Amino acid sequence: MSAKLIHGYEVVIGFETHAQLATQSKIFSRSPTAFGAEPNTQASPVDLALPGTLPVMNRKAVECAIKLGLALGSHIAPESIFARKNYFYPDLPKGYQISQFEIPVVQGGEVSFFLGDEKKTVRLVRAHLEEDAGKSLHEDFIGQSGIDLNRAGTPLLEIVTEPDIRSSEEAVAYAKELHKIVTWIGICDGNMQEGSFRCDANVSVRKPGAPLGTRREIKNLNSFKFMQQAIDYEIRWQIEQIEDGHAIQQATVLFDPDTGETRAMRTKEDAADYRYFPDPDLPPLQISQAWIDEQRAQMAELPRTMAARFVADYGLPEYDATTLTQSKAMAAYFEATAKACGQAKLASNWIMGELSRRLNAGETGIESAPVTAAQLAAMIARIADGTISNNAAKQVFDALWTGESADVDAIIEAKGLKQMNDSGALEKIIDEVIAANADNVAQFRAGKDKAFNALVGQIMKASKGKANPQQVNDLLRAKLAA
Known part of the structure; x- marks a missing residue:
């Protein structure tokens, strides 16, 4: 499909994501990583x-990198190298950052997701281990700045994509999918407000078929909402600049959510500017196949594997299966519901539809849903056996949601x-409706399907909405055909 x-x-977008690893101590020291100290x-x-002082590698951080590589179908390098990335900044006490350059620990892989009902795949270049810098704190009201070095040395995985993304909507969908994966496998808590999951978007524009344009990197996007706003603004700005005859200069920019605009922070450096060289204090990182196999054995079922199982075991469409595995909690809720009621597609429809709509409106997760999987299954079973219609089920669901009663059958009865x-x-009702609506009967027999729907409506009205719609359709068609 051609790009929009x-x-x-x-639009051409590449992503760099810094995922803070879920370790108790820093990547090269025993200092704690707790937030808010x-x-x-x-x-x-x-x-x-x-x-x-000498750095010592944190084994847990390496295991996080191995798990990510396994989750993304990447190659895990049996030997990778740590390098010094040299630059001066007040919150970088060493004058260099320990990172990986020529040989990263995780190489290749991909992330697949749905945008609407279209499946997209973004290829990954690499994911490498590195340490975080400190943080500059600016107190504008007293005109002073301070440096907090608590974050210095915090373990990160920087996950880098190919420039495969073609819109802000696609960028957000990719970021959400990656966020789901790193939290699912337990290597990152995903807290964007605390800086545990930070995204940088490299944005450029070009005429179709032209070489890649000059990119500008939007740094530290820490919410999906701001991510889309920032990219959309940057796209408009670059197009306006080009249309006005200006050349785009490579730069690092920040997004200001108050103004909705990006602004240049500094000219963008290239790798040569950082004067990378292997860190003399750290030996090459060796990862054996046995270590990889050990981590694979400890990992929970991956979302893509679970989605494939939902398709195979429950006959769900791939879109449903992918949506239901957006979180472990949602997947578990679906599976419990489907097993209890034996109606997997109906369970999927209700969870993706009415349940998700109410959760989104209340800005809460499925863990807090007032309707349990057992209750939803009991309600779906009553739809399946013909006890209630879909319309009546909505009233049952509402009563369950508001806590009116916890018992499905009691709600139906009451x-x-x-x-x-x-x-x-x-x-008897159908005969009466046919007798009272001779015109509609004649119109239906003349080939007008709308007349049939009108008759069904009259029958449902006469039964006070209690008639089984499928049974009404079958009996009415039989009588009209006779």
């Missing part, structure tokens, strides 16, 4: 690179929602 054009331009209380001599399944009583 904006004012005749194709008093400034400069979690920085050790190793984090500050004081003379005589509200008089049972369908009329007595064919004798239903035939």
Whole structure:
């Protein structure tokens, strides 16, 4: 499918995501990584690179990298190299960052997701281990800045994509899918407000078929909402600049959510500017096949594997299966419901539809849903056996949601929602409706299907909505055909 054009331009986006790893200590020291501590209380001599200190690799951080590689179908390098990335910034006490350059630990792989009902795949270049820098704090009201080094040395995985993304909507869908994966496998808590999952978007535009345009990198996007706003603004800005005859200069930019605009922070550096060289204090990282196999054995069922199983075992469409595996909690809720009621597609429809709509409206997760999987299954079973119609089920669901009652059958009884399944009583109503609507009967026999729907409506009205719609259709067609 061809890429969507904006004012005749194709958008090209690549992503770099920094996922903070779920370790108790930093990547090269034993300093804690807990969020919210008093400034400069979690920085050790190793984090500050004081003379005589040496970094020691955190085994848990390596295991997180292995798990990500397994989850994304990547190659896990049996040997990878740590390098020094040299630059000066006040919150970088060493004057360099320990990262990986030429040989990263995770190589290749891909992330697949749905945008609407269209499946997309973004290829990955690499994911490499590195340490975080500290944080500059600016107190504008007193005109001073301070440095908090608590984050210095915090373990990160930087996950880099090919420039495969073609819109802001696709970028957000990719970021959400990656966020789901890293939290699902337990290597990152995904807390964007605390900086545990930070995204940088490299955005450029070009005329179709032209070489890649000059990119500008939007740094530290820490919410999906701001991510889309920032990319959309940057796309419009670049197109306007080009249309006005200006050349795009490579730069690092920040997004201001108050103004909805991006603004240049500094010119963008290239790899040569960082003067990478292998870190002399760290030996090559060796990862054996036995270590990889050990981590694979410990991993829970992956979302893509679970989605494939839902398709195979429950006969769900791929879209449903992918949506239901957006979180472990949702997947577990679906599976419990489907097993209890034996109606997997109906369960999928209700979870993706009414249940998700109410959860989204209340900005809450499925873990907090007031309707349990057992209750939803009991309600779906009553739809399947013809006790209630879909319309009546909505009233049952509402009663469950509001806590009116916890018992499905009690709600059905109290509200008089049972369908009329007595064919004798239903035939009597149908005969009366046919007799009273001779014009509609004649129109239907003349080939007008709308007249049939009008008759069905009259029958449902006469039965006070309790007639089984399928039974009404079958009996009415039989009588009209006779």
